Amino acid sequence: MNMSNKLRRLALRCGAIALIGTLALPIGIVQAQDAPVRVAYTQSRSGPFAPGAQTTQEPNYLLWAEQVNAAGGLNVQGKKRKIELIGVDDRSDIETMVRSYEKFMTADKVDIVLPPWGTGANFAVAPVANKHGYPMVAPTALSQKLVDMKLPYYFVTLQQPKPMMQALVDMLAANQVKTVAVSYMDDLFGLENIGALEPLLKEKGIRMLDKKSYPLGVKDLSTMLKGMKATNPDAFIGITYPPDNFLITGQAKEIGFAPKIFYTAVGTAFPIYRDRMGKASEGVMGMGSWNPKMSKAAKSYFDAHVALNKKEPDRWASAHAWAALEILQQTVEKVGLDRKAMRDHIAKTEFDTVLGKMKFNGTEEVGVPGMVGQWQNGEFEIVWPPARATAKPVIPKVWN
């Protein structure tokens, strides 16, 4: 091979490497003074998680970006910058979520990430966020396992299984309930809560007459409910997600299952539950934290949500989602977008939010206690604990 051939090949090789090199370089735009703050997330717009995500979480993300940008932008240590919201449909698929968040944090290098919906989803995504050093404040995760992982960059604003189940059991005991029938969805949320519930029931001497699990996306639970009806419990406890809580309420009504207390965990606090179930929703209890009557901040949040999203926020995790965004906003204002500084600030500060004072002990938020709510006359009243209650519980539930 002669000289010119060798040179040609060398030139070609160098050219190729140069080309590949430039393609592979991270495309970083020097942060201009008024470059937008890039906020990325995945939310379920289809699949079994969609009813939950589209009621509780994504509308809040949209409301927040809208409100903040209308006021000039996100306050980053004094300088206002517009929020650029990047939202992707994860189709309730865990793999899609994990890959998307990885892409956000490694290839796209966004400024802030917001969490997906649901306990299982958060369990998958939290370690990824933690690995890449992105703080995440999550409103829709209930998992003692997650808390025990002690991920420094991960925070949950929602009450955890133990406080929620404690509130439920205390309420049951205070109302002389002796027997219960329990159903739980066998996703992580259900497993965590039944794990917390069982020892607490034992403690209070409440007997569990029947315990059944069902898969997410189940179509028909009438057989299960018929079996429970036959045992005639004082209370029915459904550790549900939407839409199974709709299914269970509808089918219980169909078969005439009418215990004194009817509790379905998640989805009950949804306004769409009250609208679709109509009279059947009256008196149903579930997980809740607030209603618009509780404070001025609550009312103005409620009104803003209705105005933009044309639907009410739910009476539980919606407010926790809003609180999480408030926490993020206050943090960025104080310490800017440096992710380590953000994490440290969130970990040690007490925040003022729509739900009152919030503070984190490790991953877990400890300011807001576990509560039980109940639909009464079209509003979701907090009926337990007495210190936070807005109304007394109505027992027995009337089925008509």
Place this chain on the structure above:
Amino acid sequence: MTKTRFLAGLTILLTVAALAALPALDSPFVQSLALTCLMFAGLAVSWSMFSGPTRYLSLATSAFFGLGAYCTAWGLTHLPWPVVVAAGGGAALLFAFVIGLVVLRLRGAYFAVITYGLGELVKHTITHFEKTYSGTVGRVMTETPSSEVVYWSVLIITLLAVATYLGFGRSRYGQALRGIGMDEERAATLGVNPMRAKLLGFCLSAWFAGALGAAMAVRWTYIDPNTVFNPFIVFQTVLMSMVGGPQSLGGPLLGALVFSLLSEFLRLSLPYLYMILLGVLLIVSVLFLPDGLVGFDWRKLLRRKSASRP
């Protein structure tokens, strides 16, 4: 050594070297793309090892992959990485052996349906076991090996798969499998023990799928039964092999390359369209490309087109 042999060998060596050196580019996107390509190449080649010559449509790949992944999830903290990966393959091989003894007695659609059913059965059994005894749905993996290590592991497994495909294909057992594919009864009379040959091919093919599952599991940090036992894994593997051409080595490799690229670009952004496209391609290839893209006589098509011109 002839000139063509030398050039061919050199090309292969350079390609392998280039693939091995890829992490040096420090581009997570390119590396992830290459990783997906290599994984599917390994899956498609190992699937074709058995299902190509015998024409037994095995739909058990997802089960093997998932078993390998769970081996990693359970064993990563206790065992060194190479052992974990090999054990993942081993678990799949063991499973293939046990079910093969029974399942390889069936043929045609029955074989396909039962291998699919077994995949689902394994998935739901592990799900049930994890939920009841471990109280969890998925598993988080802390302390995972670096992405370069994962990449090289998958590269090595895939290269092994290619080598095994070629070696096994030339061996006595490989020829036996081809004979079985053409006419199983006659093959038996020719002195081949069909069961032994099938079992060997089936188990060998399973090891690679399991090892790949074990290696890829750490990619996701978190695994659950639905992700690693996803039937889509086997569908895509079959698709790649059948569209590429199930009777040769080039077929699955080509199929893997084409579909990995397609999948990487379309699956996150236009998932539904992507799946519909796959479905259409699958049907078209079965109807019109019985030997896949590689086996299609492109020259005949061109000749016919030019002949029809006046």
Place this chain on the structure above:
Amino acid sequence: MTVYLFIDLVVAGLVTGGIYAVVALGLNLQYGLMRIMNIAHGEFLMLGAYLTYTLVRATGWSPLWFIPPMMIALFLLGLALHFLIFRRLAATSLDQEAMEARSLIVGFGLMFIAQNLAQLIWGGGMSGEPYLDEPIHFGEVTVAANRVLVLVVVAAVSSAMVLVLKRTLLGKAVRGMLQAPLGAMLVGIDTRRLHPACFGLGLALAGLAGGLLSMVYELTPAMGEPYTISALIVITLGGLGNIPGAIAGAILLGLAETFGMYYTSPSMKILISYGVLVLVLLLRPKGLFTK
């Protein structure tokens, strides 16, 4: 358990089994006659359900009006699919095994297309318009009205199919084809017309099941797949091409699932289903009821 609970469970099992019987009927005809392993069969159930639901939503009329036209639409779709795909498949397959394997892969392709098309058109949100869900009381036993309706319809359709097969000339032709495909052709049965018709009928029956289900349950694009599996189990239990056997198998499976779920949990249903499939294929691949 009380007598009433027992009756409750039996009724639930019969309703479930009845749906399985109707779905399995179609699959049985397709596989028994033409060796077409239509793994996408359940997707046509899903399409039938969504079509019915969409029409009900648009007009507010009872779904019962829409089920017959929807069945006709699916019948025509079946004819089209057979003409476009399966006829060529049959013509170019070297032997029966090849036909089975290739139709299986085609089935997967159809499944991808159908499910994802449904996601694009109807995906997200909750779909479902319960119809006639008021409970009827038979003494102590409570059943929802729509389930009684479903039971009545599936029983009628199944009996009609069995009668047609036994008594009419057409039915005899179909049974002839099921037992001996080559012999049937020799005797002059027009397989070229009967095959597509049976394929189309199979799809129409799946659509019927879907339309009935749309009155009872919520709809999702993935709702068809479990029914395909159940149909496979049923035709394996009953023996290929054995229509009355499949009906018996369907009832058996429905009862087994219902009582199984009562004693364990709804979470076990899918494990039970696949377990039964694998067991039957391993132990009695020719069916429980074959001589």
